[in-house]
Amino acid sequence: xxxxxxxxxxxxxxxxxxxxxxxxxxxxxxxxxxxxxxxxxxxxxxxxxxxxxxxxxxxxxxxxxxxxxxxxxxxxxxxxxxxxxxxxxxxxxxxxxxxxxxxxxxxxxxxxxxxxxxxxxxxxxxxxxxxxxxxxxxxxxxxxxxxxxxxxxxxxxxxxxxxxxxxxxxxxxxxxxxxxxxxxxxxxxxxxxxxxxxxxxxxxxxxxxxxxxxxxxxxxxxxxxxxxxxxxxxxxxxxxxxxxxxxxxxxxxxxxxxxxxxxxxxxxxxxxxxxxxxxxxxxxxxxxxxxxxxxxxxxxxxxxxxxxxxxxxxxxxxxxxxxxxxxxxxxxxxxxxxxxxxxxxxxxxxxxxxxxxxxxxxxxxxxxxxxxxxxxxxxxxxxxxxxxxxxxxxxxxxxxxxxxxxxxxxxxxxxxxxxxxxxxxxxxxxxxxxxxxxxxxxxxxxxxxxxxxxxxxxxxxxxxxxxxxxxxxxxxxxxxxxxxxxxxxxx
Numbered sequence: 100x101x102x103x104x105x106x107x108x109x110x111x112x113x114x115x116x117x118x119x120x121x122x123x124x125x126x127x128x129x130x131x132x133x134x135x136x137x138x139x140x141x142x143x144x145x146x147x148x149x150x151x152x153x154x155x156x157x158x159x160x161x162x163x164x165x166x167x168x169x170x171x172x173x174x175x176x177x178x179x180x181x182x183x184x185x186x187x188x189x190x191x192x193x194x195x196x197x198x199x200x201x202x203x204x205x206x207x208x209x210x211x212x213x214x215x216x217x218x219x220x221x222x223x224x225x226x227x228x229x230x231x232x233x234x235x236x237x238x239x240x241x242x243x244x245x246x247x248x249x250x251x252x253x254x255x256x257x258x259x260x261x262x263x264x265x266x267x268x269x270x271x272x273x274x275x276x277x278x279x280x281x282x283x284x285x286x287x288x289x290x291x292x293x294x295x296x297x298x299x300x301x302x303x304x305x306x307x308x309x310x311x312x313x314x315x316x317x318x319x320x321x322x323x324x325x326x327x328x329x330x331x332x333x334x335x336x337x338x339x340x341x342x343x344x345x346x347x348x349x350x351x352x353x354x355x356x357x358x359x360x361x362x363x364x365x366x367x368x369x370x371x372x373x374x375x376x377x378x379x380x381x382x383x384x385x386x387x388x389x390x391x392x393x394x395x396x397x398x399x400x401x402x403x404x405x406x407x408x409x410x411x412x413x414x415x416x417x418x419x420x421x422x423x424x425x426x427x428x429x430x431x432x433x434x435x436x437x438x439x440x441x442x443x444x445x446x447x448x449x450x451x452x453x454x455x456x457x458x459x460x461x462x463x464x465x466x467x468x469x470x471x472x473x474x475x476x477x478x479x480x481x482x483x484x485x486x487x488x489x490x491x492x493x494x495x496x497x498x499x500x501x502x503x504x505x506x507x508x509x510x511x512x513x514x515x516x517x518x519x520x521x522x523x524x525x526x527x528x529x530x531x532x533x534x535x536x537x538x539x540x541x542x543x544x545x546x547x548x549x550x551x552x553x554x555x556x557x558x559x560x561x562x563x564x565x566x567x568x569x570x571x572x573x574x575x576x577x578x579x580x581x582x583x584x585x586x587x588x589x590x
Contacts (some may be wrong), residue, residue, distance in 0.1 A: 162268070165199040167281045173563075174285035174348070175292075175374010175557030176338055180315030185251060188315065201265055203411045216267045218569050223504040228259055230490050230500050234493040248471050251552030258559040265566035266573060275528050275571055279348040279355060279366045286352035289378040290383035292474040293337035293345065297386055298391065301333070308338070308392060315579055316340065325388055325434065326444050335386035344548045344557055346389025347539070351564060353380040354399030354538045361408040362527035388431060390438055391545035399538030407520070407530055450546070460490045467494035470552060485543035485550045503560040505540065508565060509533070512572040519575035529575055539564055 172179070172195040179191040206212045235252055244252075269275055296304045305321050312318040316338075323342050325331035359365040359373045367373045372462035384396060397415065404411035422428045437443035441450060459468065460477045470492055473479060480491040489498050510532050519529045539561050543549050548557035 101503065103366065116160055145319065154408065158281075162199070162202040163277070165195075165202045166268070166278075167285075169195040169199050170278075170281050171285045173194075173287045173556055174282075176311070176314065178315060178340065179311065182313050184282070190315070190555065192559065193254070196261075196559070200257075200264070203268065210265075216270065217263070218224075218266060218511055218573050220504065220507040220569055221263060221266070223500070223507045224259065224262055224400060224565075227497075227500050227504045228256060230493060230497050231256070231259075232289045233307065234466050234483025234497060235470050237466050238471050238492070239257075239566050241474040244389065249553065251555065252470055254555045255552060255558055258555065258562045262566040262569065266570045269567075269570040269574070272524055272528075272578065274573055275525070275567070276366045278567065279359070279528055279531065281353055281358055283359075283366070283373075283376050287379055289337050289345075290349060290379045292337045293383040293386070295335065296381065297333065297335045297383075302517055308336075308340075310339065325430070332388060334388045335383055337383070339556075341390045341548075343392065344386040344554060345548050346384060346387040346392030347542050347546060347548055347557060348400070348560060349380055349387065349539050350392040350396040351386035351535045351560065352390075353384055353396055354375065354403070354535040355410065356380060356535070357400055357405055358408060358527035358531045361410055364522040365527065385431070387427075387539075388434060388584045389546075390434060391542050393431075394545075395538040395542035398541040399534040401535045402537050403530055407526065451541060453484070453487060455479065455482075456482040456487040456491055460487075460495065460512060465496050466492045468494045469498065481547070481551070483547055484545060485547050486546045488550055505536075505565075508536065508568055512568060515572040515575040517579075520580060521571075524576065525575055525578065529571040532564065534572045535564050536568045 169192070172191045176191055181191065181194065183189075191360070216527065223348065231252075296307065299307070304320070308316065308321045309318050317340065321336070321340060323334045323336050323340075325334060334342035335345065337343050337345050339348060344489050356373065356377045359367070360370070360377055365373050381396075384392060400411050400415060404415065423432060434443065438446045441447060455478070459473070459480070461476070464474070467489075468474060468478070468491060480488060482488050486498055489501060511539045512529075513530070519525050539549060548554040549556065549561040552558075
């Protein structure tokens, strides 16, 4: 029997004339608002607002669309804000995450979800969240929180909370496959945009990027160079603006896509398309000149090659030879040589930061100094390493809890590996998500974006990868148990 919601029943009672008038009024309001935006702002902003409204109306009725919308914002315009203020300026990522969480909660309210799916690793992640809250409160002794501190901390907790929600939401292999496709599509589009902006003349590229200033982006000085020296090579930034942050995204996405290149059953029917997207991602990653991200990508691919697809080990060796030989790649080779010999300014500054960080840790080893400030004028918390900034702010104890939580994710994945490695539908997806987490953790050795509160997009990306690794492991176990049960039934 067909059922109608109250809105559908109300519409059904309207005669055609009244219905037409209401539709006309609605179109007039939308058209008038769009026209007003064109007058007071820019046509591009007006078009984006109308498109965003249409997308928003669809998203609140479809949880899959809400999830893909969140991935799209995360990949394409991570630091964008709404051109309005409601006591604070909400970001587009806040809106996208809020829409996804709202639709997810409504499914529980409507009874569409009746059991909550978890893994053993969730227990340790919950302890880690509790420690973050404790250290934040203890850190208030040293400095009062600003509205930015409070907002960043709450956003971080929500991003970690995605681990619980995504694992519960992703309950079947097709959902995981569709998510890989969404990541390939949106991050691939970001990589393509990155290459286009990199190829354009600098003045034109900057003029395009500053058009995003009404959405909270910088209004000048966007183009980046190695060591911020215009005499050195330009660094790719895309719409992430920061080349190191973009490098982290591309390293993670490239690692997720990598197993699909040799998969028996890739998510895309046409393998050439997978190879093309992988190539675009890898090239954009190379042009960021982010040494930490390139090494992280190498670590992820090494895991993939060692566990399953040995061909990647040969490709890595060939790529290394090409990079060492080609004249076009010599600036990158020189950057690595300078880093390992501590010759460049960036590495020297990092060494100084690491020294100061160890000094802070020696004074406040257990709880750190929190997130709002330091008790001593000669100390600061920002340092180009996620693990050191964590130790600064949440103490060595917090780093240990985080390490245990990450270890629990890999242990859970390891118990699922022997079940999934014979499943052609899941093995490449499972391996891509876990190798991507390896890449993210390796990237974090020399970059801080996955923990610093003002990089909400990077934090969300990191914990989304944790969630995808856990979800793929849980589904691998479920699929194996289902297969075994069927075999027993047939016997």
